[in-house]
Structure formats: C-alpha cells, structure tokens
Amino acid sequence: MGMAGEDDVSEYLQQNREAAAWVETVRGECESDKLWRHRREFILRNMRDFCGDELPPPPEANDKGLDRLLAYSMVWANHVFSGCRYPQPVMDRVLKMAENIKVTDAPVRTTRDELVSKVKKRGIASSNERVDYEPSKKVKSTDGTSRHSEADYQQSSHATTENTLHNEAQRTDAGSCEPVAQEWKSNSYSRPATKAQKQGNTGKGTRRLTSEDVKCRQSFFNRLYKRVAWKLVSSGGFSPNLNHTEVLSSSVESLSSTLDIAFVPLKDLADLPQNKTTQENIVCELRCQGVYLGMGCGKTKENAKAVASREAIKVFLKKKVVVKICKRKYCGQDVEDLALLDEESRCPNLPPAVKNPLEII
Amino acid sequence: MxxxxxxxxxxxxxxxxxxxxxxxxxxxxxxxxxxxxxxxxxxxxxxxxxxxxxxxxxxxxxxxxxxxxxxxxxxxxxxxxxxxxxxxxxxxxxxxxxxxxxxxxAPRAKMNQQRSRRFRASKEGVELTEEKNRIREEVLSKGGYLPPEEIKERFDSNCITxxxxxxxxxxxxxxxxxxxxxxxxxxxxxxxxxxxxxxxPGxxxxxxxxxxxxxxxxxxxxxxxxxxxxxxxxxxxxxxxxxxxxxxxxxxxxxxxxxPKPCALCGQFGHELKECQGVAREKKGAHDEFADSPPGxxxxxxxxxxxxLREYLEKELTMASLPFPFDFERSVDDWVFMCFFVGNDFLPHLPSLEIREGAIDRLVKIYKDVVHKTGGYLTESGFVNLERVQMIMLAVGEVEDNIFKKRKEDDESFKRRQKEKKKRMKREHNPAFTPTGQFAPQALGRRDMSTSNTIVNPRQTAYEMRMQTSNSGNSQTAAGTKRKVEDSDSEPEPEDNIRLWEDGWKQRYYKNKFDVDASDEKFRRKVVQSYVEGLCWVLRYYYQGCASWKWFFPFHYAPFASDFENISGLFEEFEKNTKPFKPLEQLMGVFPAASGNFLPVTWRRLMSDPESSIIDFYPDDFAIDLNGKKFAWQGVALLPFVDERRLRAALEEVYPDLTPDEMRRNCLxxxxxxxxxxxxxxxxxxxxxxxxxxxxxxxxxxxxxxxxxxxxxxxxxxxxxxxxxxxxxxxxxxxxxxxxxxxxxDPHYEEDYVFKAVVLQGAKKPPATLKPGDWERANNNSGRPWRPQLGFNTNRKPVHLDQSAFRTLGHVMPQSRGPSGGGLYSSAPPPNTYNPMNAYRMLGHRQPIPNLLPNPRGSNSWSNRPPLYNQPPPQRNDGLLQNPYLPYPPQHGGPSNYYQRPREDSNRQNYNQGRNYQNPRQSGRYNWN
CATH class of the missing domain: 3.40.50.12390 (Rossmann fold)
Structure with missing residues (x-):
C-alpha cells in the first residue's frame, strides 16, 4: 500500500469499506480525532506485517499479532504525542515502522528526566549576567520549540572537530540557531537525549587520567598565567568591558599553543534542561592543551565565546592556577576531565562536557 | 485523598x-x-x-x-x-x-494514580542511589569518614503492593x-x-x-x-x-x-546528602544519650x-427558610461530595477549584445560594442528583473567569513580595540593633555549658559597640555602596502557555492539555461525561462500596466547571458484577519495568521484551506537565493508560508459568x-x-x-x-x-441493597464541645466566662498540686528557674517586679491568693526534721547535692542535673533560694481553681 500521506489513507479507506469498519473497532474510546488519525495510519501501514493479507480479526479475538501491532501503535503515539520514551530497541523498531508518517503538530513535552536534570543544575555562565558576580550556577537554555534539524546538528559538531579560532571566525552566527520549521519526518526525529545517550555509549573511553597528565600540563599553565596577568595589567586590569577572548587567545598564541573552541547547540547537551524562556541556545567550551578552561552560553556563537572567555579569565585572577582531574558529566555519564582551576576552588561543580574529554586528552 | x-x-x-x-x-x-x-x-x-x-x-x-x-x-x-x-x-x-x-x-479507578506513584518512586530510588554513590566516592576521596556501606539491597518501596x-x-x-x-x-x-x-481486595x-x-x-x-x-x-x-x-x-x-532529616549517607542530622562531608559523628549530649534522635x-x-467537626459543620451549613425541611445529615453528605471537586485519588481536580484559594468555602457559599432553587439535596446515600449538581457547577462556572484572573494577581503579588523579602534578607542578616560579641543573643539551651562565659569588661565592650555602630553608619552613607542588580538568581519560570487569566483560556487549555481544538464539541463532551461518571463513582465508593472495579477516568486532566452543561443524562448505571484484578495482574498494571523483579520471570519479560504485546504500558521515561507547579513530583505524569483486554490476553500465555507459591499469592x-x-x-x-x-x-x-x-x-x-x-x-x-x-x-447483603446514610436509632449525640452561639445570652446572669474544652472530657479537672508537691517543686524549681549562675547576666540581681504573679494565667483572679500554703514553719511541726526552708545550705561547694534531707536527692544522671551548677558561690545560691522559698505565694500559680 504505497501510501504517501493522509490523503492516501482516506482514499484507501473509501475503497475498502470493510477495512474502514474494522479499523474503527481498535480505536481507543477516549482518543481524540487527531491522535486517532495518526495512529490509524500507523496501524494500516503496518497491518500486513503483523496480520497477513487478510483483514485482521476483531480485537476481542485476542490475536497476538494484532495485539503487538496495537502495542507498537501505542508506543509510537505515546512517544510522539505524550512524550514517553521506551527502551532503545523498541524505539528503533517503532520509528522505523512510522518512517513515512508525517506528523506536523505534535505537542512539545518535557520528560521527567529532563525536568530532574534541570533541578540538578550545573553551572554554565550566561551572557546576560553581570560580571561583578561570582560565577553563577545558573543554566540558561534553549527554546524547546526550535528544533534543530539533523543537518544543523552536524554542522555544529563539524565545527567542533575543527576546533580553531580561525575557523570559527568565518562562521555566521544566525544560521545555526534559527528555529526550524516544526515539521519533521519521523525517522529523522528522535528526542535529543536519546541521541546523546547513544553517542555516550559508543564513545566511552577506557583510559584513566593520571597525575602524569596533570604534571606535564601544569608548567605550561604556569607560564600562561604570567602572560595573562601581564596582558591584564597592560589593558588596565580585569573589567567586564574587556575583550576577554582577545586577551585569552593572544596569551595562548604567544606561547605557541592554540585555544580550542567547541560549540554545540544547548539542547544537544545531555543533562541540561530544555527551557523555553531564553534565547541563549549556543554553548561554547574553551580548552587549551586539552584542559578545560571555561564554558558559556549565549544567543550567538560570538556571544557564547565571549562569555566562556570571561569565565576562563576569571580563573587567572587568583594567585595561582592549577590543573586538576575533575569529575563531570558527559552524555549522562560521569567522566574524568582535566580542568584549570584557581587554587582555592576545591570541588568545582563543572557543567557537562561538550565533547568527550577522554577523546581530546 | x-x-x-x-x-x-x-x-x-x-x-x-x-x-x-x-x-x-x-x-x-x-x-x-x-x-x-x-x-x-x-x-x-x-x-x-x-x-x-x-x-x-x-x-x-x-x-x-x-x-x-x-x-x-x-x-x-x-x-x-x-x-x-x-x-x-x-x-x-x-x-x-x-x-x-x-x-x-484497588479498583481500576485508582490504578492510574498508583502507576504514576510507582513509576516515579522507581526513578527517584535509582537517582538517589546514584547520587549517594557519587557523593560517597567524593567524600572518601577527600579522606572523609563514612559508615561502611550496608550490604543490604536498596529497599524498593514499590514492593508495598x-x-x-x-x-x-x-x-x-x-x-x-x-x-x-x-x-x-x-x-x-x-x-x-x-x-x-x-x-x-480493596x-x-x-x-x-x-x-x-x-x-x-x-x-x-x-x-x-x-x-x-x-x-x-x-x-x-x-x-x-x-x-x-x-x-x-x-x-x-x-x-x-x-x-530535620538525617543525611542518607552518614546518618547524621544537620546537613543534606549533597553537603555531606564525612566528618566523624559528634557526641550528642554529655554521654551520647541523644544519639538516635534529634532533640525532642x-x-x-x-x-x-x-x-x-460535625458541630462546626452544623453551624456552617444550617440554613433557615428552606423550601424543604433542613436535614443536617443530608447536608453533611453534600459537603463531602463537594470536597471531591477539590481533589481525590480518582479524579484530577477542577482547574478553577484550588483548596488553598478557599475553594471549599466558595463551594459552600454557592451551595447555600443555589440550594434554595434546587429544591433538595445534591446526594442521597451516595447517589448523585445530577440536575442539582449541574446548577452548582454552572454557578462555579460563572465565576471561573474571575477566579483565574484573581489567581494570576495573587501569584504576581506573591512573587513581588518574595522578591522584596529576598532583597531585605540579602541586605541585612539581622537587624542593626542586635548586639554582637559577648552580648550576642544565644538560642535557649545552645549555650556551651562547660565554658562559663560571664560578661567581661562590659563598659569597654559597650563603648566599642557604640563606636562601631556610628562608624559603620558613617561609612555606609559616605561610600554609598552600589546596589547590585536584582533578579539574576531568580528561577527561570517555565512558560505558561495556557494563560488562564487571558481571554481564550478555554481553547488554549483544551489545545494544550488534550491536544484537541475547542471546537471539538464531541471530545469535550466525552471528557465531561467521564468526569460526571467519576463523581458518581467516587461518591458511591464512599457510601456504598465499589460500584465497578473496572471504571476509571481515562484522561489526565479535568474539564472546566462551565463545561458541565446538560449533564443530567450523562450517567445511567455502572457495569454490574465487575471483578477486581488478581494481585499479580495488578502488579503488571502498576509497576514500571524497573520493578519487574517482584514478578515471575516470564511475566516480567512482558515489560521489557520488544516483542511483547503490552510493551506500550512500560515507558522508560515519561513526560511531566508541571501544570503550574514547581517540582517534578507535583506535576502530572503523562503515563499511558493500561488496556485491560490486552493485558489479560498477554497474561493468559504466561499464567502456566506460575509456581504453586505464586499461584497462592495470586489468589484473592x-x-x-x-x-x-x-x-x-x-x-x-x-x-x-x-x-x-x-x-x-x-x-x-x-x-x-x-x-x-x-x-x-x-x-x-x-x-x-x-x-x-x-x-x-x-x-x-x-x-x-x-x-x-x-x-x-462481613455480613452479606443483597446485590442492590442501599446502605442508608443516616444516624442510627438509639444513637446519642455526644455533648457539645464548641461554644454555643447563644452562650452570652443564656448565661448573662451568671457571668461565667466560656471555658474551651481541650480534651475529650467536658469536665476535665485542672491539675491540682498538694502541699507535698509544692515542697518537691520548691526543691527543684529554684535551680531550674532562677538564674542560678553560669548565665550571662547572673551577677545582676533581677528587679523586684521581675516575677509578677503569673498574670497571664490569672486574669480572672486578681486578688492575691489566700494563703493556700500554711506558714511553712508551721507545716514543719509534724516532723522533727529541721525545716527545709531557710536552712543554711550546708557545704555550698557542691550545692544541694549534699543535703541529706532532700526528699528527692538529685543524682548525677537524673533529670535535674542539667540545672545543677556546682561550684557556684554560695551567696548567689542563697539569694535565689531565699527569694523563692520565702514567698510561697508565688507558687500559687499551680493552684488556680
């Protein structure tokens, strides 16, 4: 039944009166018309695989095949319309079954896991906060309705692989955070956390960080500390109006190293909430020599980068900088990472990593 | 509920x-x-x-x-x-x-609530364990001490099913x-x-x-x-x-x-799991006698x-000049029924009725207005008169709009006040006049007993404090410290896209909550019908028992009060002879896959196997609609409903796998x-x-x-x-x-027997507890003030102490009451007016109490002991402890030793004793009738 959409469904039902009558018997008593329209399409499209060429028996017959089909149709409907998530094998299967069904106006839901991770906030500095504050532990996040297309996502992750300041400079800001039309094919559609989880499972590193890793980097940062300090002195001390990015990158370059900049849409960062109040949907993470310096988010990449640099510079304002092994989240799991801290901060609560630290280091 | x-x-x-x-x-x-x-x-x-x-x-x-x-x-x-x-x-x-x-x-109607509780509990349990492990590692890596991890498995509270x-x-x-x-x-x-x-079952x-x-x-x-x-x-x-x-x-x-809750890791009070430092436990009390419980x-x-409560309700609900005779018992039933609108385990509450906003008072008011027109009560022995209910509902519906607007206003003014309060709190931790240093106020009982901290050099300190305040006052005004930008740390509120206070709220509500257009009259009707059925079911459940084990409310949200139009025909009767689930079947209906370990292997496989024909009942994660609330556990869990037919069909295949023991457990x-x-x-x-x-x-x-x-x-x-x-x-x-x-x-009754909701013959009304409305009028002559009843007994006798009790008190009290040394201000004698005759309890009795206690000297004549009062204290170095004549010599470890301060100088002790002993009238407070 090569149906290409709802029109095909209604055409098919008109031609097959029996099928039309049968399919009404499996409608849920309290299902809204809209929900039923989509679920009906799902059932009709997959009917043959479960019940053979014959018209399936009425539900009272407790036919196993039919019941499984109904279960999958509910899984799919619960996922798309009520925001449920199921174990990955189930999801894969159902999304494949729904490959050709177009849903244009599914409601936006927040799952419990997303809500809970919002409560356990992890600090990402935000561009609309004032600098005379201590680093805030607040999270600003993206508009949940603006879903980024797959291509968009790849674009930004592509950018993270390049990792250089110069590349970033050429990027346009607007493109990546524009809300995409709320229409997607269900096969390319999957909730962000799922995606991240999958990556997390494949990219799980095995190497553990040692004090050797720390030691070999500490001397570099001791030198960097001096450079930054001089730079700050020469530009009149730390102030919010300073071009922090400029200070940081020139200091790093003067030691013939590079500042690694990674961007990612906020929604792709697992463990972060999907919040609808703010436009700040780009996250920027700064690293140097594999060591995490700071993170920030903002409306545009430029913006996010500025915030991240500011956060990084703040570390250099204390008496000393230290490289430390820290625990932080990556794709929902705890991983080890190297972070640059001032000597006083004992137990930093780092935001989740943008990239797997173990791959970088 | x-x-x-x-x-x-x-x-x-x-x-x-x-x-x-x-x-x-x-x-x-x-x-x-x-x-x-x-x-x-x-x-x-x-x-x-x-x-x-x-x-x-x-x-x-x-x-x-x-x-x-x-x-x-x-x-x-x-x-x-x-x-x-x-x-x-x-x-x-x-x-x-x-x-x-x-x-x-439980009846099917309860299953959705059970499901949502158990799905959440299971997730919360896992999260807590993860968090615990994370912090445990962190604390241990910092060299903290934690009690060794118990070997026991995590107790899954879901097993209480x-x-x-x-x-x-x-x-x-x-x-x-x-x-x-x-x-x-x-x-x-x-x-x-x-x-x-x-x-x-049940x-x-x-x-x-x-x-x-x-x-x-x-x-x-x-x-x-x-x-x-x-x-x-x-x-x-x-x-x-x-x-x-x-x-x-x-x-x-x-x-x-x-x-206070103990920390889940180290079991100590005073901090939460997150802040656990793994510090060794402090001794609680001198001998660790309070180890197990936080104080008191x-x-x-x-x-x-x-x-x-019935007395109160009688006062509130009694209506005069009704077109039909007023029956208090019937009006109580109506009151119970109206409380269901505000919330119960089986139905979501109406969006406009919020108990915190006085919804029940509002309902009672409307009820009293409307009952004149309805011509009778809303319910009878657990059966609902829908026509009359409709009148109440529509009356609520008329004010619904205003309720939402008012709610918004209240909400905003609350937020504003909170913000101002926060601002205030930030600015000043305590008022400027609170002294610091050795004059700083200390909580009762907090004072460290071992260090005797009498005031030293008060003049100097007072001078310094004076200087300090004037200085700080200056500096503040002179420097004019810049105010910080507010609002930066307020929580980002989730956007409310229903906006019940703006026009078009009904459309938005149905669109957002049910994902249907407001024009979809048929759907809305279905919701209302289900809700009406629900009200009938709940009332019947309370008055007659479970009418149908199968019925349930198939939506996550309630309709509006104004939607209850023409509801009288919406409900006929429940399906008869429905049967409850078997215990294991019910477990399949309410457990998430993560709690599957309570079920037989083949049964639990149905919860996770991708090929299972009921896999849709068991999502890993589900959406939560905060619905205006702040925390995840307060929100509405959008869990799918269980399809009973498919559940039973799937279970039929695994029934043969039950062991005899499981079969026994599965029986009703x-x-x-x-x-x-x-x-x-x-x-x-x-x-x-x-x-x-x-x-x-x-x-x-x-x-x-x-x-x-x-x-x-x-x-x-x-x-x-x-x-x-x-x-x-x-x-x-x-x-x-x-x-x-x-x-x-239980005694058996016919299928359609109706249990009458009436007071039985021969039942005696318990004596009134509340102050009668006409007390003043009825007791004008006697002038007796109303004495509220505090316990069950109407004629409770106030406690009366006899002489020997006073003597005992006399020995114990001075040390506990008087500033017996060690206190901050103990060197200054209190003014004479310090202890007026317990004025607050003696309002009616201004006249001094006649000498209830005979002259202490006289009272001693019955024994040839030396009089206890005014006796020069022997060997003051250890206070009263050495007095052999004390009726209850306080011992170490006894309850009174907290008040004992050995090593006090005898003058002070004497002073206090003298003050209390020589004035036995003060004890009159214990004898006020």
Whole structure:
C-alpha cells in the first residue's frame, strides 16, 4: 500500500469499506480525532506485517499479532504525542515502522528526566549576567520549540572537530540557531537525549587520567598565567568591558599553543534542561592543551565565546592556577576531565562536557 | 485523598477538632522496660471501642522512614511495624475490636494514580542511589569518614503492593504478632482482632468502611460504638463523616513541617546528602544519650474529633427558610461530595477549584445560594442528583473567569513580595540593633555549658559597640555602596502557555492539555461525561462500596466547571458484577519495568521484551506537565493508560508459568478473625474446628459485642495448644498459645441493597464541645466566662498540686528557674517586679491568693526534721547535692542535673533560694481553681 500521506489513507479507506469498519473497532474510546488519525495510519501501514493479507480479526479475538501491532501503535503515539520514551530497541523498531508518517503538530513535552536534570543544575555562565558576580550556577537554555534539524546538528559538531579560532571566525552566527520549521519526518526525529545517550555509549573511553597528565600540563599553565596577568595589567586590569577572548587567545598564541573552541547547540547537551524562556541556545567550551578552561552560553556563537572567555579569565585572577582531574558529566555519564582551576576552588561543580574529554586528552 | 492541603485547611478553619494525644510511656527500671498496662483507663479520658488501622499508613513510615535511618532488613522492618502498632494501641486502648486492613488490589479507578506513584518512586530510588554513590566516592576521596556501606539491597518501596512476597510475609508476621499480643498483653485480653491482609481486595480504608457499613446495617450493632480510625489520608475524614456514626475519631501523626532529616549517607542530622562531608559523628549530649534522635522530636499523635467537626459543620451549613425541611445529615453528605471537586485519588481536580484559594468555602457559599432553587439535596446515600449538581457547577462556572484572573494577581503579588523579602534578607542578616560579641543573643539551651562565659569588661565592650555602630553608619552613607542588580538568581519560570487569566483560556487549555481544538464539541463532551461518571463513582465508593472495579477516568486532566452543561443524562448505571484484578495482574498494571523483579520471570519479560504485546504500558521515561507547579513530583505524569483486554490476553500465555507459591499469592483471600483465651468467642470457634463442619457459621452476636459476620474454618489457622512459629528470627516462637483464628466474612447483603446514610436509632449525640452561639445570652446572669474544652472530657479537672508537691517543686524549681549562675547576666540581681504573679494565667483572679500554703514553719511541726526552708545550705561547694534531707536527692544522671551548677558561690545560691522559698505565694500559680 504505497501510501504517501493522509490523503492516501482516506482514499484507501473509501475503497475498502470493510477495512474502514474494522479499523474503527481498535480505536481507543477516549482518543481524540487527531491522535486517532495518526495512529490509524500507523496501524494500516503496518497491518500486513503483523496480520497477513487478510483483514485482521476483531480485537476481542485476542490475536497476538494484532495485539503487538496495537502495542507498537501505542508506543509510537505515546512517544510522539505524550512524550514517553521506551527502551532503545523498541524505539528503533517503532520509528522505523512510522518512517513515512508525517506528523506536523505534535505537542512539545518535557520528560521527567529532563525536568530532574534541570533541578540538578550545573553551572554554565550566561551572557546576560553581570560580571561583578561570582560565577553563577545558573543554566540558561534553549527554546524547546526550535528544533534543530539533523543537518544543523552536524554542522555544529563539524565545527567542533575543527576546533580553531580561525575557523570559527568565518562562521555566521544566525544560521545555526534559527528555529526550524516544526515539521519533521519521523525517522529523522528522535528526542535529543536519546541521541546523546547513544553517542555516550559508543564513545566511552577506557583510559584513566593520571597525575602524569596533570604534571606535564601544569608548567605550561604556569607560564600562561604570567602572560595573562601581564596582558591584564597592560589593558588596565580585569573589567567586564574587556575583550576577554582577545586577551585569552593572544596569551595562548604567544606561547605557541592554540585555544580550542567547541560549540554545540544547548539542547544537544545531555543533562541540561530544555527551557523555553531564553534565547541563549549556543554553548561554547574553551580548552587549551586539552584542559578545560571555561564554558558559556549565549544567543550567538560570538556571544557564547565571549562569555566562556570571561569565565576562563576569571580563573587567572587568583594567585595561582592549577590543573586538576575533575569529575563531570558527559552524555549522562560521569567522566574524568582535566580542568584549570584557581587554587582555592576545591570541588568545582563543572557543567557537562561538550565533547568527550577522554577523546581530546 | 490526594489533597495534602485539605487537612491543613480543615485544621486551621476548625481548630477544635484537634486534640493532642496523651501517651503513657513505658517506664524503665534497672534497664528493664516495664510495658504499659493498656487495660488501665485511657489517659485521654475517653474510652474507644474499636480501633481500625489503615496499615499502609504504618508500613510506609516503618519500612522507609524519612526522619531516621532506614531499618537494615526485612526483620527489622517487621519489628518496627509491631512497635508502631503497640504504640498506637497504647494510646487508643480499644476495648472491643482491633481491625487491621492492608491495601489489597484497588479498583481500576485508582490504578492510574498508583502507576504514576510507582513509576516515579522507581526513578527517584535509582537517582538517589546514584547520587549517594557519587557523593560517597567524593567524600572518601577527600579522606572523609563514612559508615561502611550496608550490604543490604536498596529497599524498593514499590514492593508495598499487594501480590509481592513482601506483603505475603507481612501478613504472616502480623498473624504472629496478633497471636503473641492476645496471649501476653492484658489489654488485648477481651479484644476481637480482624486482619484483612493484602489478599483481600480493596483499599485498606475502604475495607474498613465496608466493615463499618455492614455492621451498622445489622440489628445488633451498638449505635454508640466509639470508633477510632488511624491513618493520615485526608479522605479518612470524609469517610468518617460518611458513616454518620456519632462517635468517630481519627488518629494520625502530627504533621510537623521542616522536620530535620538525617543525611542518607552518614546518618547524621544537620546537613543534606549533597553537603555531606564525612566528618566523624559528634557526641550528642554529655554521654551520647541523644544519639538516635534529634532533640525532642519524637513523632506525636493527634486525634481528629469528627463529632466536633460535625458541630462546626452544623453551624456552617444550617440554613433557615428552606423550601424543604433542613436535614443536617443530608447536608453533611453534600459537603463531602463537594470536597471531591477539590481533589481525590480518582479524579484530577477542577482547574478553577484550588483548596488553598478557599475553594471549599466558595463551594459552600454557592451551595447555600443555589440550594434554595434546587429544591433538595445534591446526594442521597451516595447517589448523585445530577440536575442539582449541574446548577452548582454552572454557578462555579460563572465565576471561573474571575477566579483565574484573581489567581494570576495573587501569584504576581506573591512573587513581588518574595522578591522584596529576598532583597531585605540579602541586605541585612539581622537587624542593626542586635548586639554582637559577648552580648550576642544565644538560642535557649545552645549555650556551651562547660565554658562559663560571664560578661567581661562590659563598659569597654559597650563603648566599642557604640563606636562601631556610628562608624559603620558613617561609612555606609559616605561610600554609598552600589546596589547590585536584582533578579539574576531568580528561577527561570517555565512558560505558561495556557494563560488562564487571558481571554481564550478555554481553547488554549483544551489545545494544550488534550491536544484537541475547542471546537471539538464531541471530545469535550466525552471528557465531561467521564468526569460526571467519576463523581458518581467516587461518591458511591464512599457510601456504598465499589460500584465497578473496572471504571476509571481515562484522561489526565479535568474539564472546566462551565463545561458541565446538560449533564443530567450523562450517567445511567455502572457495569454490574465487575471483578477486581488478581494481585499479580495488578502488579503488571502498576509497576514500571524497573520493578519487574517482584514478578515471575516470564511475566516480567512482558515489560521489557520488544516483542511483547503490552510493551506500550512500560515507558522508560515519561513526560511531566508541571501544570503550574514547581517540582517534578507535583506535576502530572503523562503515563499511558493500561488496556485491560490486552493485558489479560498477554497474561493468559504466561499464567502456566506460575509456581504453586505464586499461584497462592495470586489468589484473592479474605479476612481473618482472632481472639484470645478469655474471649467468649474462643470456645465457640474451638468447637467449630472440632466438629469441622466446613460451612459458614454466623457469629452469635451476644458473644462479641454485637459484631456479626460469618465464620469459616481455616486450614492454616492459629489454634490453641499449637505452637505459633515466629517468622522473624529475632522473636521467639509462641509455645504456649491459647489464641485462635478463623476466616471471617462481613455480613452479606443483597446485590442492590442501599446502605442508608443516616444516624442510627438509639444513637446519642455526644455533648457539645464548641461554644454555643447563644452562650452570652443564656448565661448573662451568671457571668461565667466560656471555658474551651481541650480534651475529650467536658469536665476535665485542672491539675491540682498538694502541699507535698509544692515542697518537691520548691526543691527543684529554684535551680531550674532562677538564674542560678553560669548565665550571662547572673551577677545582676533581677528587679523586684521581675516575677509578677503569673498574670497571664490569672486574669480572672486578681486578688492575691489566700494563703493556700500554711506558714511553712508551721507545716514543719509534724516532723522533727529541721525545716527545709531557710536552712543554711550546708557545704555550698557542691550545692544541694549534699543535703541529706532532700526528699528527692538529685543524682548525677537524673533529670535535674542539667540545672545543677556546682561550684557556684554560695551567696548567689542563697539569694535565689531565699527569694523563692520565702514567698510561697508565688507558687500559687499551680493552684488556680
């Protein structure tokens, strides 16, 4: 039944009166018309695989095949319309079954896991906060309705692989955070956390960080500390109006190293909430020599980068900088990472990593 | 009832319904605990006949307590449950019946709530364990100390669901417990005990109600039975009112907000899991005697007197000039019905009715306005008159718009105030006039006893403080510190896209909550119809028992009050002869896949196998709609509903896999009745076992306080002269058992029998507790002020102390009351007016009390002891401790030694003693009648 959409469904039902009558018997008593329209399409499209060429028996017959089909149709409907998530094998299967069904106006839901991770906030500095504050532990996040297309996502992750300041400079800001039309094919559609989880499972590193890793980097940062300090002195001390990015990158370059900049849409960062109040949907993470310096988010990449640099510079304002092994989240799991801290901060609560630290280091 | 605010609202509006329990504590002598003799009169000055325990309210706090460390294993949990019941028994001391009801399989209508609770609980449990492990590692890596991790598995509270092994085990343990107490506790001697375990279908409190209803319908029921029901749910109040029994009391734990919780990692108080540092435990008290409990916080109990609530309601609901005769009992039923609109376990509450916003008062007001027009009451014996309900609903609907607008306004002004408050708090931690340094105020009892911190050099300090304040005042004004930008740390609020306060709210609500257009009249009608059915079902459930085991409300949200148009035809009758789920079937319906370990292997596979035909019931994660609330646990969990047909079909295939034991657990059982040796019924039952008829036999009512029902011999019964084996290793077997048990069935009634919601004939109205409205008029002449009644007893005698008590007090009080040294200001004598004659209690009695105590010197004439008063204290170096003549020489470790300060200089001690001793009138405060 090569149906290409709802029109095909209604055409098919008109031609097959029996099928039309049968399919009404499996409608849920309290299902809204809209929900039923989509679920009906799902059932009709997959009917043959479960019940053979014959018209399936009425539900009272407790036919196993039919019941499984109904279960999958509910899984799919619960996922798309009520925001449920199921174990990955189930999801894969159902999304494949729904490959050709177009849903244009599914409601936006927040799952419990997303809500809970919002409560356990992890600090990402935000561009609309004032600098005379201590680093805030607040999270600003993206508009949940603006879903980024797959291509968009790849674009930004592509950018993270390049990792250089110069590349970033050429990027346009607007493109990546524009809300995409709320229409997607269900096969390319999957909730962000799922995606991240999958990556997390494949990219799980095995190497553990040692004090050797720390030691070999500490001397570099001791030198960097001096450079930054001089730079700050020469530009009149730390102030919010300073071009922090400029200070940081020139200091790093003067030691013939590079500042690694990674961007990612906020929604792709697992463990972060999907919040609808703010436009700040780009996250920027700064690293140097594999060591995490700071993170920030903002409306545009430029913006996010500025915030991240500011956060990084703040570390250099204390008496000393230290490289430390820290625990932080990556794709929902705890991983080890190297972070640059001032000597006083004992137990930093780092935001989740943008990239797997173990791959970088 | 899912309305935590209901009880708070009720107890604030009707404060006299609450009576604090008087509890006699077991005494300890030479480290031997002497149990309380519960056959003695009840210290609460009231005698209860029946005590009903809604056991789930006991099982939960005993198995996973919030305010203390969790029990280590199942045995400890059982013992904790036994102790809890003992404690309740000691307070209530029922004389006729103890009824214990554990939740059995619930009606389908409840399943959605159970599902959502269990899905959440399972996730929360996993998260807590993860968090614990993370912090444990962190603390240990920093060299902190933590008690070694217990070997035990995490207790999944989800196992408190009928059908699990845990519940089966619990029933066994309770049978043992009952047998033990019947044999050994004098208070249980004449008691009939009924245990309705998890195999008997129905929620615990409703099984209890069913029992009461069915006893009330019997001719031998004593209409003046005093019932006491234990449980914390607010709907027990409704249920109690619905019985129309004149003497009905509820006992529950007193709710204390912000009770300290121990850290889940190290078990210490004072910090949360997140802030755990792994510091070694401090000693609590000088000898670590307070180690187990934070200071003074043993959970206390309160009584809720429904007879007083009925008095209040009578005052509130009585209407004059009605077109039909006013019947208070009927109006109580209507009141109960209206409370359902605000929330219950089976229906979501109407969006416009929020208990915190005085929804019940609003409803009562509307009810009184409308009832003139309706021509009658809304309900009768649990049946709803929909036409009249419609009038109420539409009247609410008319003001709905305003309610939403008002809510928004209130919300905003609340936020504004919060913000201002925060600002204030930030600016100043405490007011500027609070002294610091050695003059700083200290909390009572906090003072470190070992360091005697008398004021040193007060002038100097005062001078410095003066200088300091003037300085700081200057600097602040001069520098003019810049104000920080506010608002940066306020929570980003989730966007409310319903905006009930703006036009078009109804459309938005239906679009957002149900994902349908407001034009979809058919759908909206369906929601309203389901809700109307729901109201009828709930009321019937409370007044007649479960009308349909199958019915449930198939949506996550309620419609608006204004949608209840033309509802009179929307409900006919429920499907008859529906059957409850079997226990294991119900487990499949309410458990998430993560709790599948409580189910047989093939059954649990249905919860996770991608090929399963019911896989859609078991999502890993689900959406939560905060619905205007702040926390995830307050929101609405959008869980899919269970399709009963598919569930049963899928289970049919795995039924053959059940082991005999699982098959036994999957059966629906009944209640069991237990009596002890002295009980009149004991011989009767024993006789039944001897003849072994195997048929149902009625209880002769005269043997059992008019309790009626059918008895049937039981194979696994507890029998006299047969050892009862202990299911808990740490408790001994009962080798000398005289108690007996038998299966018990409630009296049977016809299928369509209607239990009348009326006060029974012969029931005496309990004496009024509240101040009569015409008190002033009626008692104009006597001028007697109204004395509120504090306990159960109308004529409670105030406590009276006799002479010897005063003498005793005289010895103890000076050290505790007077500034006996060690205090901050002890060197300054208090002014003479310091201790006026306890004015606040003596308002009516201004005249000095006549010399109640005869001259102390005179009173000493009966003995040839040297007078105690004015006696020069011997050897002041150790204060009173050395005085051989003291009636109760305080000892070290005794209760009064906290107040003893040895090493004080004798002058001060003398002064205090003299002041109190030479003026016996001051003691008059203890003798005010």
């Amino acid at each position: 899912g309305v935590p605010a209901f009880f708070r609202w009720l107890s604030r509006k009707y404060p006299s319904i609450i009576v604090h329990c008087v509890e006699e504590k077991p005494k300890e002598c030479n480290n031997v605990k002497i149990p309380v003799d519960t056959s003695k009169p009840n210290p609460n000055e009231v005698e209860f006949d029946n005590l009903y325990l809604d056991m789930n309210g006991i099982i939960h706090p005993c198995t996973h307590p919030e305010d203390k460390a969790a029990p280590k294993n199942e045995d400890e949990m059982m013992v904790a449950i036994f102790e809890y019941i003992d404690r309740l028994f000691n307070i209530v001391r029922p004389r006729r019946l103890l009824y214990m009801a554990i939740d059995g399989v 009928p059908g699990t092994e845990f519940m089966d085990n619990l029933a066994k343990c309770l049978r043992y417990y009952i047998a033990d107490r019947l044999n050994n506790d004098p208070g249980w001697k004449n008691l009939t005990v009924i245990l309705s375990d998890a195999s008997a 929620e615990g409190e409703h099984k209890i109600m069913d029992y009461i209803r069915r006893q009330r319908g019997q001719p031998h029921h004593d209409p003046n039975t005093h019932h006491c029901l234990c449980g914390a749910d607010a709907d027990l109040i409704m249920l109690g009112l619905a019985t129309h029994e004149p003497n009905f009391t509820i006992i529950r734990e007193e709710f204390k907000p912000n009770k 916080c043993e959970q206390e109990f309160i009584f809720i007197r429904l007879s007083v 059982g009944g209640d069991h009745l237990f009596v002890g040796k002295q009980h009149l019924l004991n011989d009767f039952i024993h006789e039944l076992y001897k003849t072994n008829t195997g048929e149902l036999t009625g209880i002769p009512p005269e043997l059992c306080h008019g309790i009626q029902g059918m008895l049937e011999t039981d194979d696994g019964a507890i029998l006299p002269y047969k050892t009862v084996e202990s299911p808990v290793p740490m408790l001994r077997n009962l080798s000398q058992n005289f108690s007996i048990s038998i299966k018990f069935k």
